Amino acid sequence: MTRVHDMGARFGDGPVVPEPEGVQFHENWHPRALAVTLACGSLGLWNIDVSRHARESLSPKDYARFSYYEKWISALADMLVEKGALSSEELASGQAIGPSDLVSRKLAEAAVAEVLAKGAPADRPSNVAPLYRTGDLVKARAFPENIAVPGGHTRLPSYAAGATGRILRLHGSHVLPDSNAHGRGEAPEPLYAVAFRASDLWAHAEHPRDEVIVDMWQSYLGAT
Amino acid sequence: MILPMPHDHTHDDHPHSLLPSEPALRVKALETILTQKGLIDPAALDEIIDTYENRIGPRNGAHVVARAWSDSAFRAALLEDADPVVSELGYYGRQGEHIVAVENTDDVHNMVVCTLCSCYPWPLLGIPPGWYKSDAYRARTVREPRKVLADFGVELPENMAVRVWDSTAEVRYLVIPQRPAGTEGMSEADLMDLVTRDSMIGCGLAKAP
Structure with missing residues (x-):
């Protein structure tokens, strides 16, 4: 019922290995992978939720063995074929076959600074009224799954599913990833920071006053 | 007698498995195809990399x-x-x-x-x-x-x-x-x-x- 990317609280991983501040990439191809992925985003064939879902939809074996930028580049290839920008034959041959009708959308060198600076805000006006106020107790839904699309995208981590928390703040109304990842519209709704006591999430919390804060859309939540 | 496992394959049905498995070559292949197709500009890639290597940190x-x-x-x-x-x-x-x-x-x-x-x-x-x-x-x-x-x-x-x-x-x-x-x-x-x-x-x- 979950996907392999949903790894919060998993046991068995080793130490976290710090690194100096100046290190940005670890292989020469890493910056190329980053740049190709960002540049292709400008083609306008997908949104951030579609691209996250593509990475999460790698097979669990691939997700586990791929490095970070391998996941990016592999999901990118999958999306480019799915959206019809490239063909399987082109990937297999390593050569373009025929022209593209998307050339006019190519990210030009001169446009890079503006595109990166502009960003892509996710807040939207919404006619879904906030149901909760700061301090209210809420319960995250029991299933860390997309309710409308079987196996679809969601941002509800499994460790918080079914847990009771309290509303810490309202962020405004934001695009709902569960909808936007599947061509079902942006469906903006209120987004909250919800505080969960560590002792309500884990059998062996490190400290009685520790909390985990999770950003959750209103449709992820119910009253306790 | 030794039989292969029924699902012991390295490729699945994702298109990315058609690209070279070595990641550096995978990126290179994709960049090449996309450049030939006119969908990316290598100079724009350099500009993106320069931004995150040298300007935003x-x-x-x-x-x-x-x-x-x-x-x-x-x-x-x-x-x-x-x-x-x-x-x-x-x-x-x-x-x-x-x-x-x-x-x-x-x-x-x-x-x-x-x-x-x-x-x-x-x-x-x-x-x-x-x-x-x-x-x-x-x-x-x-x-x-x-x-x-x-x-x-x-x-x-x-x-x-x-x-x-x-x-x-x-x-x-x-x-x-x-x-x-x-x-x-x-x-x-x-x-x-x-x-x-x-x-x-x-x-x-x-x-x-």
Whole structure:
């Protein structure tokens, strides 16, 4: 019922290995992978939720063995074929076959600074009224799954599913990833920071006053 | 008799498996096809890389923190609604459209993680370090933040609570570390040098002067 990317609280991983501040990439191809992925985003064939879902939809074996930028580049290839920008034959041959009708959308060198600076805000006006106020107790839904699309995208981590928390703040109304990842519209709704006591999430919390804060859309939540 | 396992194959039905399996060649192949197709401009790629290698990095965040330490009105505005405040300094952009600043105190230490992928405030801190994107950090931080801090050589006072912020939406969190003792009267520029990247993720403390 979950996907392999949903790894919060998993046991068995080793130490976290710090690194100096100046290190940005670890292989020469890493910056190329980053740049190709960002540049292709400008083609306008997908949104951030579609691209996250593509990475999460790698097979669990691939997700586990791929490095970070391998996941990016592999999901990118999958999306480019799915959206019809490239063909399987082109990937297999390593050569373009025929022209593209998307050339006019190519990210030009001169446009890079503006595109990166502009960003892509996710807040939207919404006619879904906030149901909760700061301090209210809420319960995250029991299933860390997309309710409308079987196996679809969601941002509800499994460790918080079914847990009771309290509303810490309202962020405004934001695009709902569960909808936007599947061509079902942006469906903006209120987004909250919800505080969960560590002792309500884990059998062996490190400290009685520790909390985990999770950003959750209103449709992820119910009253306790 | 030895039979192969029925599903013991290396390729699945994802198109990416058609590309070379070596990642450097996989990127190169994709870049080549896309360039031939007229869908990417190699010069634009160079420009993107230059931006994140040389122009956008954790000194931006350090500037915000040092100013918050120096200017109480700025600090109050930052904690109240960070977006206009960081935009004013020019630190708005991709992966930093919705910033929330959270402040460490004598009572609470804040840490930031993205358990589901690797969300991170790019305009303030640059692209995330390798460890932030690692399975170990994503898996462990919500459940055992102090053990993760120990990997960074950080030990918190016994009574301090930890708040771990899991970046599940498009909101990006910036930790304002505690101002170190003995820094009274220091200039904003000198204070900036004490603000490490890790301290703004909550995996370190600001340096002593």
